[in-house]
Amino acid sequence: MTSADDALTYSTRPQSLMLSFLGLHVLGRDTAVYSGSIIDVFGRIDVSEEAVRSTLSRMAHRGLLTRHRRGRRVYFGLTEHAGRVLQDGERRIWDTGAVNRDWDGTWTLVAFSLPDTRRSDRHDLRSKLIWAGFGLLQNGLWIAPGHKDLTAIVDELGLGDNVTVFTAQQAKPTESADLVRKAFDIDAIAERYRAFLARWDTSDPLPATPDDLARQLVLHTDWLQLVRQDPHLPAEHLDADWPAIRAEKLFRELAHHYHATTAELAEGALDQIRPEA
Known part of the structure; x- marks a missing residue:
């Protein structure tokens, strides 16, 4: 079981977790996943069956998921719209990143x-x-x-x-560094990255979580929420020890590690089908 704080964090954002799950295990594959498999994976981080079913239903109603029946089982796949949403998230994670080193002054x-x-x-x-x-x-x-x-x-x-x-x-006497500090809460942004580092920069992240499949899901959800909230401020106007730099390096290391360790776990945990055209 996770700690009370972790359980609260996970249970308050099932759709964010669901988007991460779909990005990790469905995006780019012509596949649909059995709802019971999703319930099992989410149960590993203390998200209830009711919350999972409710999230799947809402996302299907909003045109993000498609339903496919095989006997008594219901499988969920992505719509084109969901694919675009998830691809945008992938770009933000892997291409845009957390540190803006290419700002042109505009x-x-x-x-x-x-x-x-x-x-x-x-x-x-x-x-x-x-x-x-x-x-x-x-x-x-x-x-x-x-x-x-x-x-x-x-x-x-x-x-x-x-x-x-x-x-x-900007033009004199206005300085871009002043604009950064006037318009954005730098301290709050930095604190979010420090919280990420406190959770993940250890020899054994989330030790109460049962396996890397669960840890991978939480890691990607944590990181995507971080970068989506980050205004991607110019690195030249931030402190040299800006915590996003270390946090991004850590995320990439862990993401590659979990990608390697979860392939067999995902194969065993997820019942998937190829939807009919």
């Missing part, structure tokens, strides 16, 4: 103004901007390093007439 700026009657739209836009790596510089003005394409976000919310997006570079 910022994307977003300004908007919405009346109180559209408070819900305003909340949704702010949430999506944060998820996309933006920080609030001053009232109504958000910034993110690099070039960001916000077309999909603006179109989805129907805010084309309310949002202005442009790219720019």
Whole structure:
């Protein structure tokens, strides 16, 4: 059994865990996995059967999963939309990474103004901007390093007439380092990476977890949540001992290790079929 803190962490984010599971074991394979197999794997990290079934049902309803019946068994595969979502996560993990060493000095700026009657739209836009790596510089003005394409976000919310997006570079007396510290909570970002290191930078990570198949699932979920929350700030404006550097190196080492140790475990644990066209 995991500790109470770990169990709480896992049980509060079953969809995040599910996305990691699908990315590890279904993405890029023409396969569907038996729901009972998924329940078994998630049970190893104290996620209940009810939570797994509820998550699978919601994701199928949202068009992320397809159902396939074989007798009394139900198997779940990916839709094209889910494949794109998971591929985006893979790019963020392996290509974009946690450390921005290639910043060209450009910022994307977003300004908007919405009346109180559209408070819900305003909340949704702010949430999506944060998820996309933006920080609030001053009232109504958000910034993110690099070039960001916000077309999909603006179109989805129907805010084309309310949002202005442009790219720019800072000019004296403004310094990019000051923009980083004004718009982003550097301490909070660093603390999240330190928490990751505290959990994983040991000789025996998650010792109460039964096997590497379970540890692999938690590792990838932890890391993807980290990098998705990271605004990918320019390394040149962060401390030389920025914890994301060590955390990313550790993640890659562990990810490759678990990839090697879990192949046989996954083969034995997962009942999979090839969906009919």
